[in-house]
Structure formats: structure tokens, C-alpha cells
Amino acid sequence: MDKTIFKLIGFNLKQLLHVQFEGLFSNKNNKTKNSKKVISRILMICLLIYAFLVIGGSWGVLCNSIFKYLSLNDKADIQIDGQSVRFDEYIVLIISFFFIMIFLISFLFTFLSISSYLSLSGTEEYFLTLPIKSTTFFASKVIYLTLVNTIYSMLLSIITLSVYGFHFKVSFDYYIIYLIISVCLNLFAVMISIPISLLLIRLFKFLKNKDTMAYLSIFIILPLVIGYNIFQQNIMQNISDPSMLNNFAVSIASITYSLSKSILSPIIFFIVFLARLASGSFGLFRYLYLIFSILLVTFIFYIIVVLFSRMYVSILTMTNRSRKTSFNLKRNSNYKQKPIYLTIFKKENLSIFREPSFFLNGPFVILLLPLIIGLSIFVQLNTSKGLDNVLSSLKQMPEIYYIYISVLASFILSSFASISSTSISREGKSFSIIKSLPIDPLQYFKGKISHALFFSFICILVINIPLYFIFPKIELLLFSALVSLLFSFIFHLISISIDLLNPKLSWENPVQAVKQNMNAVYSILIGLLFSVLFFFQMKIFLADIPTKIFAKFTKMPYDSNNIFYTLMRRTLFLANGTIRTDYIFCAGLFILLVIASLELVVIILALKNYFKSRFYKIES
Amino acid sequence: MIEIIDTSKSYEKGKKAVDRLNLKIGNSMIFGFLGPNGAGKTTTIKMITGIISADEGDIIVDGYSIKKEPLNAKMNFGYVPDNSDIVWRLKGLEYLNFIADIYRVSKEKRKERIEKYSELFDLKDNLNQYITTYSRGMKQKLMLIASLLNDPKNWILDEPIVGLDPIIAHALKTEMQQRAKDGGCVFFSTHILEIAEQLCDKIAIINKGCLLFEGTIEEVKEAKNQENSLEQLFLELVDG
Numbered sequence: 024m025d026k027t028i029f030k031l032i033g034f035n036l037k038q039l040l041h042v043q044f045e046g047l048f049s050n051k052n053n054k055t056k057n058s059k060k061v062i063s064r065i066l067m068i069c070l071l072i073y074a075f076l077v078i079g080g081s082w083g084v085l086c087n088s089i090f091k092y093l094s095l096n097d098k099a100d101i102q103i104d105g106q107s108v109r110f111d112e113y114i115v116l117i118i119s120f121f122f123i124m125i126f127l128i129s130f131l132f133t134f135l136s137i138s139s140y141l142s143l144s145g146t147e148e149y150f151l152t153l154p155i156k157s158t159t160f161f162a163s164k165v166i167y168l169t170l171v172n173t174i175y176s177m178l179l180s181i182i183t184l185s186v187y188g189f190h191f192k193v194s195f196d197y198y199i200i201y202l203i204i205s206v207c208l209n210l211f212a213v214m215i216s217i218p219i220s221l222l223l224i225r226l227f228k229f230l231k232n233k234d235t236m237a238y239l240s241i242f243i244i245l246p247l248v249i250g251y252n253i254f255q256q257n258i259m260q261n262i263s264d265p266s267m268l269n270n271f272a273v274s275i276a277s278i279t280y281s282l283s284k285s286i287l288s289p290i291i292f293f294i295v296f297l298a299r300l301a302s303g304s305f306g307l308f309r310y311l312y313l314i315f316s317i318l319l320v321t322f323i324f325y326i327i328v329v330l331f332s333r334m335y336v337s338i339l340t341m342t343n344r345s346r347k348t349s350f351n352l353k354r355n356s357n358y359k360q361k362p363i364y365l366t367i368f369k370k371e372n373l374s375i376f377r378e379p380s381f382f383l384n385g386p387f388v389i390l391l392l393p394l395i396i397g398l399s400i401f402v403q404l405n406t407s408k409g410l411d412n413v414l415s416s417l418k419q420m421p422e423i424y425y426i427y428i429s430v431l432a433s434f435i436l437s438s439f440a441s442i443s444s445t446s447i448s449r450e451g452k453s454f455s456i457i458k459s460l461p462i463d464p465l466q467y468f469k470g471k472i473s474h475a476l477f478f479s480f481i482c483i484l485v486i487n488i489p490l491y492f493i494f495p496k497i498e499l500l501l502f503s504a505l506v507s508l509l510f511s512f513i514f515h516l517i518s519i520s521i522d523l524l525n526p527k528l529s530w531e532n533p534v535q536a537v538k539q540n541m542n543a544v545y546s547i548l549i550g551l552l553f554s555v556l557f558f559f560q561m562k563i564f565l566a567d568i569p570t571k572i573f574a575k576f577t578k579m580p581y582d583s584n585n586i587f588y589t590l591m592r593r594t595l596f597l598a599n600g601t602i603r604t605d606y607i608f609c610a611g612l613f614i615l616l617v618i619a620s621l622e623l624v625v626i627i628l629a630l631k632n633y634f635k636s637r638f639y640k641i642e643s
Numbered sequence: 644m645i646e647i648i649d650t651s652k653s654y655e656k657g658k659k660a661v662d663r664l665n666l667k668i669g670n671s672m673i674f675g676f677l678g679p680n681g682a683g684k685t686t687t688i689k690m691i692t693g694i695i696s697a698d699e700g701d702i703i704v705d706g707y708s709i710k711k712e713p714l715n716a717k718m719n720f721g722y723v724p725d726n727s728d729i730v731w732r733l734k735g736l737e738y739l740n741f742i743a744d745i746y747r748v749s750k751e752k753r754k755e756r757i758e759k760y761s762e763l764f765d766l767k768d769n770l771n772q773y774i775t776t777y778s779r780g781m782k783q784k785l786m787l788i789a790s791l792l793n794d795p796k797n798w799i800l801d802e803p804i805v806g807l808d809p810i811i812a813h814a815l816k817t818e819m820q821q822r823a824k825d826g827g828c829v830f831f832s833t834h835i836l837e838i839a840e841q842l843c844d845k846i847a848i849i850n851k852g853c854l855l856f857e858g859t860i861e862e863v864k865e866a867k868n869q870e871n872s873l874e875q876l877f878l879e880l881v882d883g
Contacts, residue, residue, distance in 0.1 A: 350770070350771035352736075352757070352758060352761065352767050352770060353754075353758065355750075355754065357736055357740075357754075358740065358743075358750045358753050358754045358757070359740070359750065360743070360744060360747075360748075360749060360750050360753075361744050362744075363744060363745060365744075366740075366741055366744035366745065369741075370731060370733065370737075370741050373731075373732060373733060373737065374731050374732050374733070377732035377773075378732050450730070450731075451728075451730040452726075452728035452730055453728060453729050453730045453731055455689070455694045455724065455728075456724070456729065458692075458693055458694045459692040459693060459694050459717065459722045459724070460717060460742070460745045460746075461713075461714045461715075461717035461718045461745060461746065462714075462745055463714060533730070639693070639696060639713070640696065642694070642695045642696075
């Protein structure tokens with residue numbers, strides 16, 4: 024094999040690692056700056072490990088419950104789609120089902136990410152001018168794509184097989200075989216995905232556009248994420264019920280059985296073959312079949328590289344013609360004068376909505392997160408027939424919770440959307456243009472905060488509209504929206520000041536400004552801290568103080584052990600009209616509003632000079 | 644008028660990018676700022692425009708200190724960076740309107756100037772396109788138009804000719820001469836000595852952050868007591 028392939032892969036991987044873990048591998052002299060970067064990167068790695076644990080953990084629990092149940096089974100023949108299937112074949116079908124899911128993940132990841140590797144960057148342009156064979160060039164890309172896109176699916180396949188091996192007590196050498204099977208399975212998925220993706224892009228040129236693919240990926244991945252979430256919740260709910268687990272196992276075996284007879288049968292055939300190898304069906308011949316699998320995947324790799332390398336290079340150099348829209352420079356409506364903060368607001372808005380990486384990691388989260396959480400809760404409660412009960416108990420809940428839920432949710436959404444915490448970083452290299460312009464830093468931040476508040480307002484609407492159906496009181500909705508906005512204002516001020524302290528201005532890919540920005544992580548932590556602080560403020564101003572006042576007015580004994588819940592009960596009485604405490608509750612709300620406003624003023628005054636001085640100090 | 648007073652800047656401890664620089668760029672002139680790569684030209688221009696702050700000294704633009712009154716100072720110049728890195732997803736016209744809003748240029752004036760300069764720099768057909776699709780030269784043209792929207796008395800250009808085709812380069816040179824003739828101050832850095840020789844009323848040569856010479860081309864030649872070309876003189880000065 025040509026050595027250039029490995030050099031090209033090494034080059035691409037180095038670039039990837041440099042972007043992801045810049046501080047960890049750099050050996051610049053500036054030790055303080057470097058150590059800061061190292062801490063940030065370590066935190067990033069911790070997050071990555073956390074993501075692995077979350078994904079791997081939930082998948083592991085799923086596999087464990089199924090394989091544990093099957094290992095304890097009486098191993099009798101099973102009826103699938105009216106056919107009697109031997110138990111060992113039944114196991115093969117179940118492993119195959121997990122393999123199909125893993126195959127699908129690798130297939131989709133490759134398909135959705137391939138457009139990123141089809142744009143002609145400066146490096147690619149340079150490589151094309153070198154005397155490198157198109158097959159070498161393409162082969163290096165295929166291997167690189169496999170390495171990058173199959174990290175999660177490799178993890179899932181290793182987990183699946185290890186859990187199976189553990190419950191079915193396979194010999195130690197099987198674990199090495201499992202590792203090779205995982206590589207074969209994922210490489211096979213990539214090998215199938217690449218030609219299909221290339222043919223589709225060749226046929227529909229718009230698919231080469233990274234923006235189109237970014238949006239398309241959301242519409243493909245979103246239903247899958249929600250679907251998997253619901254699927255997993257169903258399993259988790261029935262994990263202790265053997266009959267439900269049995270039904271589940273039979274149904275997934277049945278899916279594999281049907282798929283093996285469909286048009287996908289050649290692909291399913293190889294997946295089932297790998298599952299059979301993993302299940303131990305081949306006994307002593309397993310090494311022979313393993314070698315056969317490796318040779319087959321290598322052969323497919325070779326064929327794909329030979330057949331599609333030219334197409335890859337031609338797609339790489341293919342350009343999309345942009346449509347020319349009619350435009351009249353003389354039209355007066357093209358020129359509208361706006362105040363500075365509004366023009367910054369407009370620029371921010373256009374940038375965030377037009378740049379898919381900014382949109383998908385920002386405003387889209389505001390819609391996505393409540394949708395996933397809401398749908399998951401709905402499905403979970405609906406399955407357990409608890410939806411009506413929960414809704415009725417929510418309606419019985421004291422009104423104070425309405426405000427708390429609203430503020431908490433808007434904090435969480437605002438912090439996860441990372442709009443304010445990456446607002447300076449998103450300027451990237453263009454920040455130097457901003458600095459050369461006669462912009463008052465306070466006007467600049469006014470524009471930035473207005474923009475962040477605009478999205479907070481959307482968060483508040485997204486949260487409060489469903490809440491309104493539970494607590495249909497317009498005054499409560501308005502009050503909680505106002506309190507949420509005030510606290511969001513404080514939150515955005517702090518988030519922007521964090522980003523201002525150490526903005527990430529040098530980036531080539533916009534994803535780096537939002538997704539790989541530690542300021543976004545710090546902001547999420549601050550959002551959570553804010554929720555805790557808010558809870559205590561709520562407790563003091565809506566519970567402790569009013570309770571004491573209440574006790575004084577009614578001459579009832581002051582319950583010091585259970586202040587908060589006592590007030591909750593009493594506030595409920597207020598709803599029933601038995602005890603007149605409305606004015607106490609309202610006074611509490613008013614105090615909270617005043618306190619929020621005062622906090623805001625104090626924070627603005629405290630940060631005003633910092634914003635001004637820091638703005639001038641940043642040197643990109 | 645731009646005055647650079649005892650200005651220093653260092654990026655690394657003990658290594659000055661600009662060392663106690665003193666320059667006075669008067670009105671009605673084109674001032675060329677020359678020097679080899681890494682001499683400190685861009686650092687100086689970035690300090691004048693407030694992109695980076697000077698460690699020592701001050702810079703005065705039309706009587707306003709960039710340190711003490713940055714907004715007033717910035718209102719009095721137009722700036723063309725050497726690297727037109729605009730990462731915002733804006734269309735050409737949207738960017739120009741954004742800049743005009745910042746300089747508080749009225750609707751009528753911005754319309755008139757955008758039309759005039761987009762015609763002059765041949766960009767009017769591309770103003771409805773996204774900047775991200777622009778070539779290097781087109782971005783440079785956009786920056787030139789943007790820098791003229793406030794009709795600045797001081798025009799600061801960092802390597803303005805790079806990336807421009809000969810027709811646009813000619814239009815730019817004419818505009819520079821016209822602005823100087825109208826009493827404006829044009830300050831630009833360049834590597835192309837012929838352009839400096841052809842355009843400048845005054846030049847300054849900088850190397851390793853230190854000013855080597857300031858004066859008219861004739862004064863440079865007199866100082867060296869030779870009738871050589873600017874290129875030879877430049878090489879002699881820089882090589883020390």
C-alpha cells in the first residue's frame with residue numbers, strides 16, 4: 024500500500040487534534056496562557072468522556088437487560104413470524120438487530136459528514152496540485168472518515184458484544200474477535216455509505232452544500248434521537264417485567280428476520296454473518312470466518328476506492344453555480360439608517376440565522392430541548408397512563424412553582440443556547456473590524472444583550488405557553504415573564520462578561536466558536552448556579568418573609584420547621600378563597616420584582632467599566 | 644492629521660514590535676509607510692486604528708487621542724485592513740449599511756457614496772451577494788468602499804494594492820491623489836516601492852520596529868547623497 028495514504032491520514036488527524044486539543048499539544052513559551060488552555064481542554068475531554076458515558080451507559084443498560092434475560096432463558100425454540108427458530112439463531116437475530124442499529128449510525132454519520140470533506144479547502148487545493156494518485160487521495164479520506172465517524176458506533180458495538188460475552192460466558196479470545204468484528208462492521212457501514220453518498224451528491228448537486236447538509240442532518244437526526252429516546256424509555260419502564268422483555272426480544276428478532284428478506288438482504292446477510300460469528304455459532308472455525316470477514320471488508324474497501332476515487336476528485340472540484348437574484352442598487356429601501364445598537368442587533372440576528380453552526384447550536388436548541396424533553400415526558404406518562412394524574416397534580420401545585428419553573432426553564436434554555444456566552448467569540452477575526460470602528464463599547468454590548476434577550480423572550484414564550492394551559496392566569500404569566508426577563512438580563516450580562524474575558528476569536532470553522540468554546544460550558548454552569556440562587560430568593564421573598572407576616576396577621580403559630588411548605592399549603596387556601604392571603608403573596612411577588620430590578624442595576628453598574636476597559640484590551 | 648508620539652508595542656517580553664516611534668502625517672499629502680515583512684507596519688497601523696493598544700506613547704488623530712477619546716478619533720478616519728477577514732454572513736450591501744450606521748451616515752449620503760464607490764471599484768453587481776462568496780480582491784474592494792462611507796479626512800490603508808487588478812489599482816491611486824489634493828491625509832503601507840515612489844509626497848521606512856527614515860523621496864536620496872532608485876535606497880537603509 025502507498026505510504027502517502029498514511030501520511031495524508033496523519034496530516035488530517037493532526038489537523039483535527041490541533042483544532043480540538045490545541046492547548047494540550049502546543050509548546051509555546053507563554054506558560055500562563057498555555058496552562059489556561061490546558062485546563063480548558065482537559066474540561067473539554069471530561070465533557071467528551073461524559074458524553075461517551077451517557078451514550079455508552081444507556082446503550083449498555085439496554086443490552087444488559089436483553090442479554091441477561093436471554094441468558095437465563097430456557098433456550099427453547101422461538102416462534103418468529105409464524106416460523107419456529109432455534110434459540111441460537113434467535114440470539115443471532117437479536118445481535119444482528121443491535122448491529123443493524125450500529126450500522127445505521129455509522130452509515131448516517133458518514134453520509135451527513137461527507138459534504139464537509141467535499142469542499143475544496145486551501146489544503147485540499149494544494150494536495151490536488153501534488154502528484155498524488157486519486158486512489159491514494161481517496162483511500163486516505165475513506166480511512167480518515169471511518170476513524171472520525173465511527174468513534175461512537177465502535178463504542179456501541181464493543182459494549183454490545185462485551186455485554187453479550189459476559190452473560191453468555193464466552194472464552195477470552197472472543198473479546199479480541201469482538202474488537203475485529205466491531206472494526207469490520209463499522210468499516211462495512213462506511214463502505215456502503217460513501218458510494219451512496221457520492222452518487223447522491225453527483226445526482227443532486229445541492230447536497231454538496233455544507234449548509235444544506237447541516238439542516239438536513241437535523242431533520243434526519245432529530246426524529247432518530249427522539250425515537251431512540253422513546254424506545255429506550257419503553258425498555259427502561261419494562262426492564263423488570265420478563266414478559267415485556269420477551270415480547271421486546273421477539274419483536275426485534277422479527278424486525279431482523281423481515282429485513283433479511285427485504286431488498287436490503289445482501290447488506291443484512293453480512294451483518295447477520297458477523298452476528299453469527301460473534302454469537303459463537305462457528306465454534307472452532309471462528310478464526311477462519313474472521314479472516315474471511317476481514318478479507319471481504321478489505322476487498323470492498325479496495326473496490327470502492329478504485330471505482331469511486333475519480334468521482335470523489337471530480338465532485339471535490341465541482342462548483343455550485345449560485346443563482347443571481349435581481350437587485351437594484353438605486354432603490355431607496357436598500358438604505359435605512361438605524362441606531363447603533365439596532366444595527367448590531369440586526370448583524371447578530373442575520374449572522375446567527377444564516378450560519379447553520381450558530382443557528383443549530385443556538386436558537387434551534389431553544390425549540391429542540393423543550394421538544395425532546397416534552398415529548399419524552401409525554402410518551403413516558405402516556406405509556407404509564409399517568410399523564411392525567413400528573414396534569415391534575417400540576418394544577419394543584421401552588422402558583423409559586425409556576426414562576427419557579429418558568430424562570431428555571433428560561434435560564435437553562437438560555438444557557439444551553441449559548442447565545443450570550445459566545446457572542447464575542449462568534450465575531451472571530453472580524454472583531455478587529457469592530458475595534459477599528461467608532462462604536463461605543465456600551466452601545467455594542469447593548470446590541471449584544473438585546474439580541475440575547477430577544478432569544479430569552481422566545482424561551483419564555485416556549486415555556487410559558489404550555490404552562491399557561493396548566494395555570495390559566497394571565498397575571499401570573501405576565502409576572503413570571505417579567506421576572507424571567509429580568510433574571511435573564513442579569514444572566515446574559517454575566518455570560519457576555521465571561522466571553523469577554525477570554526473570547527475565542529481565532530477559528531477557521533464556525534463550530535469552534537460555539538461548540539468547542541469553554542465559555543459556553545462555564546455559562547451553563549452559571550445558569551445552573553443562578554437557578555439555585557433564584558430558588559433561595561424565591562424561598563426568602565415568597566415564602567419566609569410572607570409566612571412571618573402571615574403568622575403575625577393571623578396570630579397563628581409560626582412553623583419554623585417547615586416554612587416553605589407551610590406557605591405552600593396556605594397559598595393553596597388562598598386559591599380556594601378560605602384564607603385571605605392574596606395580598607401577602609402579591610407583596611412577595613412585588614418584592615421579588617423590585618429585588619430583581621435592583622440586582623440588575625447593581626450588576627450593570629458593576630460591569631459597566633469592565634465592559635468598556637475589556638473591550639479595548641482584547642487583541643485578536 | 645495623524646501624530647504618532649513615542650509609541651511602543653511589544654508582543655513578547657523584551658522584543659519590541661514597534662520601538663518609540665514618532666511620526667507626523669500632515670494634511671494634503673500621501674504618506675507611504677515602508678518596511679520589510681515583520682518590520683512593524685501593520686502593528687503601527689493597528690495602533691493608530693485602535694485595534695491594539697500601544698504600551699507606551701500616544702496617537703493623535705485630528706486632535707483626538709486614540710487612547711483617551713477613541714470614538715472621536717475613529718470618527719475621523721477610514722481604515723482598510725490588510726487582511727479582509729469578514730466572517731459575518733452578510734451581503735455586501737448589508738455590510739456597507741452596517742458600517743454607515745456606525746458612522747451615522749445619513750440615508751441620502753450613504754446611497755450617494757455607495758453608488759459612487761461601488762461604480763468606481765466595480766463592485767455594484769456583487770453587492771447583493773454574501774461576502775463569504777467574495778474573492779480576495781472583491782473583499783478588498785468592499786473594504787475600500789466601506790472605508791470611504793464617512794468621507795474621512797484621514798484615510799489609512801494597509802497594503803491596499805495587494806489583490807487588486809490593474810484597473811482598480813489605478814482607480815484607487817487616483818482616489819488617493821484626489822483625497823490628498825482635497826486636503827485629506829492618506830497614510831498607507833506598502834511593499835511595492837514603485838507605487839510609493841510614484842504616489843507619495845512623504846515616506847517613512849521602518850525596520851524591526853524602529854524608524855529608519857522619514858521625509859520626502861528627495862530627502863531620502865539627499866541623505867544618502869546618491870541618485871539611486873528608491874529600491875536601492877530602501878535596501879541600503881534596511882540592511883543598515
